[in-house]
Amino acid sequence: MAQDFADRVAALAVRYPDNLALQAFDPGWYASLTPALRARLRKCMNSGLENPDSQMGCYACQPSDYDDLRPFFARVISRYHRVSEEARHVSDWRLSGVEGLPEDGVLDLARFGLPPLSMRVRVGRNLADLPLPGAMSRADRLRLEARMAAVFDRLIARPDFGGAYHSLTPGHARQIDAAAYRRLVDAHIMFRPMDGDRYLEAAGIAAHWPHGRGCYVSADRAFIIWVGEEDHLRIMAMQRGTVLNDVFDRLRAALDLIEGLAGLRFAWSDDYGAVTSCPTNLGTGMRASLHLPLPRLTRGGTDTRVREIARPLGLSVRGIGGEHTPVGADGTVDISPSARLCITEAGILAALYKGAGRLIEAERAA
Numbered sequence: 001m002a003q004d005f006a007d008r009v010a011a012l013a014v015r016y017p018d019n020l021a022l023q024a025f026d027p028g029w030y031a032s033l034t035p036a037l038r039a040r041l042r043k044c045m046n047s048g049l050e051n052p053d054s055q056m057g058c059y060a061c062q063p064s065d066y067d068d069l070r071p072f073f074a075r076v077i078s079r080y081h082r083v084s085e086e087a088r089h090v091s092d093w094r095l096s097g098v099e100g101l102p103e104d105g106v107l108d109l110a111r112f113g114l115p116p117l118s119m120r121v122r123v124g125r126n127l128a129d130l131p132l133p134g135a136m137s138r139a140d141r142l143r144l145e146a147r148m149a150a151v152f153d154r155l156i157a158r159p160d161f162g163g164a165y166h167s168l169t170p171g172h173a174r175q176i177d178a179a180a181y182r183r184l185v186d187a188h189i190m191f192r193p194m195d196g197d198r199y200l201e202a203a204g205i206a207a208h209w210p211h212g213r214g215c216y217v218s219a220d221r222a223f224i225i226w227v228g229e230e231d232h233l234r235i236m237a238m239q240r241g242t243v244l245n246d247v248f249d250r251l252r253a254a255l256d257l258i259e260g261l262a263g264l265r266f267a268w269s270d271d272y273g274a275v276t277s278c279p280t281n282l283g284t285g286m287r288a289s290l291h292l293p294l295p296r297l298t299r300g301g302t303d304t305r306v307r308e309i310a311r312p313l314g315l316s317v318r319g320i321g322g323e324h325t326p327v328g329a330d331g332t333v334d335i336s337p338s339a340r341l342c343i344t345e346a347g348i349l350a351a352l353y354k355g356a357g358r359l360i361e362a363e364r365a366a
């Protein structure tokens with residue numbers, strides 16, 4: 001069994017050099033593990049074996065996987081995030097210490113002549129006392145949703161975060177129907193169905209769909225918490241505007257409020273910061289993004305030119321429908337700093353602000 005798995009990994013690793021998990025696998029170390037740890041590693045790697053075209057090729061399934069399977073995860077983390085295997089993440093939301101920002105600390109995109117744009121900042125968080133989504137039972141998923149109900153009750157009572165929870169769980173008191181769900185997805189408020197995502201299916205993260213899934217939405221639709229997607233929680237602030245601080249500060253206020261409510265404690269690693277399902281999100285767990293209209297640079301409906309300019313700026317480019325979606329019809333793309341680990345939250349926001357300025361400059365020169 002152990003040798004079969006090692007042989008399977010070796011055969012795929014030759015054909016898929018970009019799959020970090022396959023490349024990081026060490027058969028000698030794997031053979032030295034206890035049967036229980038070997039089984040845990042196989043589960044973490046399953047998505048990358050079933051989908052060898054994966055970039056990362058693995059997901060953690062227990063909060064302790066990053067520690068208990070450290071030699072493997074330290075290698076994939078180091079190679080993906082381009083940090084040393086001994087790197088330690090430090091979080092910091094204070095913009096004051098970041099160089100190259102406006103004196104007043106206001107990251108206003110209007111300074112680049114940009115109109116109000118769709119701005120969004122989100123973090124992934126997982127509860128410390130539950131398995132990660134890849135290893136949750138249906139009961140775990142319902143337990144997560146029930147734990148969050150107590151938190152939402154407190155948010156609903158507040159003028160700054162008041163709203164409502166919408167559940168996909170059959171029979172849930174707040175269950176919404178298919179039409180309402182589709183409307184929330186089309187409004188970019190709710191996440192898309194997970195049972196069609198081959199990576200998440202193979203990782204066990206999409207299991208028991210749609211049980212234990214839902215989203216909390218504030219009355220102004222500018223504060224959202226996804227429950228039961230790739231991480232237990234995706235907590236995000238979004239709005240149309242030009243001042244990035246607005247979404248950044250609101251998210252920070254929400255996190256300060258939520259952690260501790262109803263005994264909630266987030267999974268945290270001394271080395272890797274916020275513990276997330278996918279190693280690509282470790283550290284801050286933060287994705288700060290903008291929908292930026294770049295019709296000249298995306299002429300022909302392709303984002304190749306944008307990617308060439310964005311990559312050296314440390315920015316990744318997506319379609320406006322999320323990961324693996326096309327450029328918007330009007331040439332709008334979703335841009336966001338790629339870095340998550342060994343960069344501060346403030347550093348991510350600064351990279352987005354400066355990167356947007358450079359991209360719009362290139363657009364005007366195209």
Ligand code: DAR
Pocket residue numbers: 053054055056057058199230278280323
């Ligand atoms: N399919 C996974 C995606 C990794 C990054 N995106 C996430 N976590 N949503 C891969 O290994 O390519």
